[in-house]
Amino acid sequence: MEPPQPSPSALTRKISRDHRVDALRGLALLMMLVDHVPDDLLNRITIRNFGFADAAEIFVMLAGYASYLAYGRLIDREGWKTGIHRILARCLKLYLYQTGMTLVFVWTVRQWRHYQPLPEYTIEPQLAHGYSWLWRILTFDALPSYLNILPLYVVLLALFPLIYWILKRSLWLLVALSVGIWAIANLDPHLTIPNWLDPSGWYLNPFGWQFLYILGILGAVWASKNNGDLPYRPWAKALCLAYLIGAFVVCFPYEYWHVPFLRIFPAPPNTGKSTLAIWRLLDIMAIFYLVQSSAALRRISADRIGQSLALLGRNSLEVFACSTVLDLLGRLMFASFGINLWEQLVMNVVGLGLTYALAIPLDRVRQRARAARASSRSAALATPTSE
Numbered sequence: 001m002e003p004p005q006p007s008p009s010a011l012t013r014k015i016s017r018d019h020r021v022d023a024l025r026g027l028a029l030l031m032m033l034v035d036h037v038p039d040d041l042l043n044r045i046t047i048r049n050f051g052f053a054d055a056a057e058i059f060v061m062l063a064g065y066a067s068y069l070a071y072g073r074l075i076d077r078e079g080w081k082t083g084i085h086r087i088l089a090r091c092l093k094l095y096l097y098q099t100g101m102t103l104v105f106v107w108t109v110r111q112w113r114h115y116q117p118l119p120e121y122t123i124e125p126q127l128a129h130g131y132s133w134l135w136r137i138l139t140f141d142a143l144p145s146y147l148n149i150l151p152l153y154v155v156l157l158a159l160f161p162l163i164y165w166i167l168k169r170s171l172w173l174l175v176a177l178s179v180g181i182w183a184i185a186n187l188d189p190h191l192t193i194p195n196w197l198d199p200s201g202w203y204l205n206p207f208g209w210q211f212l213y214i215l216g217i218l219g220a221v222w223a224s225k226n227n228g229d230l231p232y233r234p235w236a237k238a239l240c241l242a243y244l245i246g247a248f249v250v251c252f253p254y255e256y257w258h259v260p261f262l263r264i265f266p267a268p269p270n271t272g273k274s275t276l277a278i279w280r281l282l283d284i285m286a287i288f289y290l291v292q293s294s295a296a297l298r299r300i301s302a303d304r305i306g307q308s309l310a311l312l313g314r315n316s317l318e319v320f321a322c323s324t325v326l327d328l329l330g331r332l333m334f335a336s337f338g339i340n341l342w343e344q345l346v347m348n349v350v351g352l353g354l355t356y357a358l359a360i361p362l363d364r365v366r367q368r369a370r371a372a373r374a375s376s377r378s379a380a381l382a383t384p385t386s387e
Contacts (some may be wrong), residue, residue: 018228018302020291025062029312029319031055033351036146036327039334041344042258051247052271053283059316060209061284063153064216067160069224072217075164084161091154097321098150102137105144105328107148116336124197133196142196143203146327150320153202155193156213163214167221175212182211185275192274200274208275215285223292230293237293240286245285269320312355315362322358326351 001054032055034042048054075083079218088288109123124144127133136142138354140151166174223230250268254261271279291297302304330347337343 017309018223018298019293019310021062021065021296022310023301023306024291024309024311025056025313025316025318026311027313028058028062029053029323030309030315030352030355032059032320033323033327033355034348036324037330037334037347039176039339040330042348044253047287049251049253050246051251051283051287052277052279053281054273055272056204057212057276057280057284058287059149060152060156060204060212061216061219061288063156064189064213065220065223066216067157067213068164068217068220071160072164072167072220075161075243080161080294087157087160091158094150094154094157097317098140098147098154099138101150101321101324104325105147108325108328109332112332112336115216116332118332118335119133122331122335126197136196141194144197145203146324147359148203152202153207155206159210163217167217171221175218178211178214182208182276186270186277189272189275203274205275212276212281212284216288219288219292221254229298230289232293232295236289240290243282244290247279255337260349311359311363313361318362319355319359323351323355326354332346 031043031046031048034040035046035048035055036263037043043049046055071083071087074086106123106127109118110128112118116240124142126142127144133142143151163174166177185205189205191207192205195201195203219230235291249262250266252262254263255272268277268279272275273280301310330351333347
């Protein structure tokens with residue numbers, strides 16, 4: 001008699017964590033760390049200089065990918081009530097981090113101004129005096145610069161139960177609805193959420209960016225059927241590489257690097273980030289496919305270098321909050337004392353060091369908690385039940 005075979009769902013649960021997702025998210029966090037200080041020399045080598053997309057697109061697409069793995073499977077396993085409860089708890093945590101960072105942002109700038117003069121752009125004028133703005137911050141009616149990605153994530157994650165409900169009924173209906181909303185947002189940029197600090201509304205327009213989040217969800221669905229990999233197709237790889245090479249030729253900052261001008265065709269008329277223009281969307285989709293279909297990158301993500309990035313990706317919320325505060329301090333330092341090589345060196349070494357100093361103990365706590373949960377499950381399974 002043959003032994004019983006495990007169910008497909010059981011096999012899915014035994015698949016080890018795909019370190020490519022964590023490593024790519026960790027890389028995105030490092031790029032955001034330097035991109036959010038405009039005068040940092042390191043932001044000259046992040047992907048925003050070599051294509052249409054930047055680290056924010058990576059972050060949001062991986063948020064969709066991770067949402068399916070964390071909450072879609074949870075809903076299937078333990079039901080909608082448990083899944084929605086976990087999602088709301090995560091949304092609350094994101095909200096508290098966003099509110100806390102904003103209050104730290106405003107308080108720090110106000111205190112800094114007591115000792116050093118600062119240009120107007122270091123804080124929106126509406127936040128410079130009084131406290132009438134506070135309720136706007138608490139309700140996401142006011143989103144300061146560099147503090148706009150977590151509110152987007154809160155909105156998209158809160159919508160995940162609805163997205164997943166539609167997905168369970170018809171994948172193509174979900175795609176059609178998402179594409180339609182994204183297209184309308186690109187045709188009419190006024191379709192957005194108001195922002196008291198910006199008449200154009202939320203900088204990362206949820207009506208446009210939801211499409212990228214949903215593409216991340218669909219990518220996770222597709223990869224889950226193939227042991228975590230997107231199916232490798234030589235023609236798809238060639239197409240993605242060709243697009244990324246073309247984007248590199250168009251977007252490369254030739255003037256800054258003092259190299260011959262190779263832009264043989266003009267940049268597209270609309271590469272706007274706010275509504276996620278098609279060129280940015282194709283850019284990040286190409287990157288995501290090449291990473292998630294590569295067996296070589298899967299191996300690399302599990303080695304020492306890959307794990308140094310995955311360490312950040314596994315603790316993305318805390319690392320992002322820390323790096324956002326460090327970015328603010330970097331901008332204040334440059335604004336007050338000027339920019340020189342030593343300040344650049346100190347800021348980047350200290351910033352990177354503090355980021356890892358936070359991530360390492362957090363990851364140890366996370367790993368111990370995971371091991372404890374696994375031990376509890378094993379003990380429960382080993383306990384005989386009475387008939």
